[in-house]
Amino acid sequence: MRTEIRVNGVDHAVDVDTRTSLLDFLREQLDLKGSKKGCDHGQCGACTVLVNGVRINACLSLAVMHDGDEVTTIEGLASGEALHPLQQAFLTEDAFQCGYCTPGQICSAVGLMAEIAAGHPSDATADLNAKVILTDAEIRERMSGNICRCSAYPQILAAVRRAAGAAA
Amino acid sequence: MSTVRDWAVPNPITENRSGLIGKPVDRYEGRLKVTGTAPYAFEVETPSTPLYGHIVSATIARGRITAIDLSQAASAPGVVLAWSHLDVPVQAQRGAKLNPRSQRGSNPALGSDRVEHYGQSIAFILADTPENARSAEARIRISYEASDADLDFGSFIDSAGPVPGEEDARIGDFEAGYSASEVTVDATWFSPLQNHAQMEPCATTAWWEGDKVVVHTSIQMVKGGQHALAETLGIPSDRVRLLTRYIGGGFGGKGQSYDDLTLAALAARESGRPVRVAYTRRQMFQATVHRPAVQMRVRLGADGTGRLNAMALEAVTHCARNSTFVEHAAEFARNLYAAPHRLTGHRLVRLDIPHAGAMRAPGEAPGMLSLECAMDELADRLGMDPIALRIRNEPEVDPDNAKPFSIRQLVRCMQEGAQQFGWDRRNPTPGAVRDGRWYVGMGMATAIRGNFLLPAKAGLRLTGDGLATLTQGMTDIGTGTYTILAQITGETLGLPLDQVRVELGDSDMPPAPGSGGQFGAATAGSAAFETGMVMRRRLAELATSDPRSPLYGEDPVLMDFANGNIVLGNRSESLAALASRAGPEGVYVEGSISPAADARDWSQHTYGAQFAEVGVDSVTGEVRLRRMFGVFAAGRILNAKLAKSQITGGMIWGVGAALTESNAVDPRYGSFLNQDLGGYLAPVHADIVNLDAVLLDEADDKANPMGIKGVGELGICGSGAAIANAVYNACGVRLRDYPLTPDKVLAALEAKGL
Amino acid sequence: MKPFAFERARNVDHALSLAAAAPGARFLAGGTNLLDLMKLEIEQPDTLIDVGRLPLADISETAGGGLRIGALATNTLVASDPRVRSRYPVLARAILSGSCVQLRNKASMGGNLMQRTRCAYFMDPAMPCNKRLPGSGCSAMGGLSQAIALFGASEFCVAVSASDMSVALAVLDAEVETVRADGSVRRRPVETLHRLPGDAPQVDTDLAPDELILAVELPPPPSGGQVWRKVRARASYVGALASIAVAGDRVALGAVAARPWRARATEAALAGGASPREAAEAELVSASGADGRKSLVRRLATDAIQESRKGGRS
Structure with missing residues (x-):
């Protein structure tokens, strides 16, 4: 089915199998293999990408659902040689080991920053009517859709905190 | 030498x-x-456009395939080929070795009509796209003849047999020593079947260059995988080039190759095209190895001052019917505490389920969940501080073999950990500390894990x-x-x-x-x-x-x-x-x-002390980590940042083992209850609160020329026991059936009238 | 995944006419549950009608002082809305305790209501399951799963609802508005949208195949404290072992039945002056199943009602 989709700033007009997930489309057709397939069922977060600036699981979406959308993957975060602040923070804090969940973690953290800026609450928000502040508990809860089996959670927390501090 | x-x-x-x-x-x-x-294995660049393979899994526990019709699948859109045991290309018989020096024997896929466990590969489809390969599965018609299967570990524990080639380790006279002891503990712990749940499913990309096959696969052991594939294909190993440059988690589960490797290589040869094959998440649960369940009975006997007189750890575990794997859950206990009368050993049950295998710190990981809690119970009974009890039983030489220690800083780990964690703030009376509706408690445990040097x-x-x-x-x-x-x-x-x-x-x-x-x-x-x-x-x-x-x-x-x-x-x-x-x-x-000829003249281990503070919800029985701290000694540290990541990662595995991770075989079908990451609960970020570790300065000059030791498995050892001990300290409930899920905690609270 | 036709609905009428013309079609919104099940071939629609871009995402005030939430408002949008947060905190909290941000960013109001059970035996196509394959049996009975219904189960099915959000909607007396291809519009309490299994557990809701959820309407919030509590085996990103929503003198339980379970006996007991504990007990009189599950619900309900009387939680 004809689908027009912009990925990391590049327009693509393609015919895709209606069954093709956004994840498989990115990986197998656009050769953007940074987004990972950990479970293919929305239970790990390794496929997290940003669609129109919002983080979603690319495995639980069909490519044909994204006609006209703008997708950003891990490959689209750095500016040339300069890493995105979150990529640099993950590197500095050693916020990964095997690296397989990492692109999803980083895309997820990029989405998290936008959600904080927009004032979205989370399960960890103490008062739903107060301004949302990026506490450690907020970061942990909001990053809980990204499983890291190597269990780099303390370092992921530090990386998000570092990048958030730099942005503030 | x-x-x-x-x-x-x-x-x-x-x-x-x-x-x-x-x-x-x-x-x-x-x-x-x-x-x-x-580029992980599934993602490497191929010399030409690849095809995609999909593996079809058995849905019975044991029996044989009486009929399988692939014709509809083979003619489905985009399908290039479909195989069952009837038409898969010839492979060497299981276990065969053309080269006697091969590290692994043949491991054929779709090798026969026999089904040996639920989820075993029984057919393979190769197509132009992943979607076409996968959807063709529904067109396959299969008939089985099921046979009786032994599936329920619990019902075979009492009839478990000895481990071939192994004897119990007996020192002194345990029974006499135990019965002569003033204070005793006799209790049984259960650690359930666990899954590695690596984030990257097993995957292979394969193509042939003339008579040589190039395979990129996700495996921890290069030679083992190369030899297994060569033997399976019946070719010399120099005609298999195996690459594994980036691996999305292993933890022991990728210590061997699986059918993705074999079928990718065969299909690439047959089709003349590069082939990519990955396990689905469900297949990762059903068709790769797991850590087996272990039942552990611990008996401790001490005098009134806490000096251990007798110690026994007897473990019963399981493996697949044709396997020899043993989860050596009792072994670590041989080197940990001094006690003149000692008994440790293992018994084995063979089941018709997927293979048990190594998972991060095999042996210690489940084993320490028993003994380190038994020590806590003993300390409680003696009215002693758990650290003081352990120091009282700190051996001068290895209690198993009287060898000197290369270096052993266990006591220092406990003391420094106690100081930095604030152990002195622990109220030894269970249930004495509340924070709103939460019972709050602290627990500790030691960690020990061997150190090895291979050629x-x-x-x-x-x-x-x-x-x-x-x-x-x-x-x-x-x-x-x-x-x-x-x-x-x-x-x-x-x-x-x-x-x-x-x-x-x-x-x-x-x-x-x-x-x-x-x-x-x-x-x-x-x-x-x-x-x-x-x-x-x-x-x-x-x-x-x-x-x-x-x-x-x-x-x-x-x-x-x-x-x-x-x-x-x-x-x-x-x-x-x-x-x-x-x-x-x-x-x-x-x-x-x-290895140095005399290296084993010393007892060489890595050590640590784990400290945890938990909250137990007095209403619901939910247990949540509040903070955790560990001190470890593991030789010279090569990279302070990466070593700490390894250690804290291990500690978090212990949190999972203590609180959330388990799988179980449905005895009616042979399938696992949890077949996905929504059911098998590895810890998520919110579970891990205020967790940190330090590594002591150390160099072990008996270990290797650099004085370094491993850190990858030490962190998990004892971690879960510290949490279980903290749960006891929080609410006075001793739970010996892991993981400590809300239903079990709540039942125990109710039984105490709480 | 079985091959299927994909239609992009241009407007509501287009979506409805597509549905009427294609038996075996399913509406697709966020897709987070439907696509998951299609990958497992538990769902096998011939046609997907993508309604994801229809203008049904608004949240607006109603004349009666409540809120109307469009069926396509994402879970994130609803939980972040200041009106929901201040007036219906029980709903915001229920949504925020469900799943993870990535899924809530995609999952819609209507889709959440339509999500199917996550019973382990329903999710494995190789297992007997009357909900998935009518007549094949129920393997959850006598199985290993603890997610067994306490209320409203039948001899054919003991599965529980996986939706946290709908428990809060039930306690708020929310209504679901739907439209069919013939133009008929229907409203019913969210409580009755979902069916109990009876002898047809394969039918989850009272919706006709060509019936599309348009909106959920919340009446003004009841006076009194609102409380949401979810008991779970890990701290986040996991389904409830049991949950409870309290709003004023109303109580609804989650993960204990095939639908969000309004605890009417509890409410009646409270109205009659019973203590929270007695009121919790009143509901359990009609419960079947394991004692441990009943204990959990008793303790949870007692505590949540007490919390609501202290003013609840914003």
């Missing part, structure tokens, strides 16, 4: 003049990983551009192998890190045993170090024998290496210049490490 005395001589690593050893440098391959450009080789090339490239058939499963090998090579040759390259995961490279058993860093690293030393000698000879060198005519043994130069006094020459003169290929050497 070498002796450990050779290792006590100062060397570039122990002298650490440029300070690369221990330095918390960023991960060598980190940039590739944070930009999503590290390994490495290659090292110095080129005219001044770069040193280390090559090794080793793997980095996230442990940091790339990084530490670069640090070792840089320090050994006096080269800055930006002049060192590391290439791993290729069967064409000098072999190393791979990643597992926490032996990787010591083994691969020692080989890299020795290879660096060979290079130093070669370069010294080259310089001192070459009239064009300012060092010509000098004694090669006097040469020093620093800042990219070979140096003697105020004369020096750059390594780049030396390598340039040697020819266009530069200088290449190989080196190797072997």
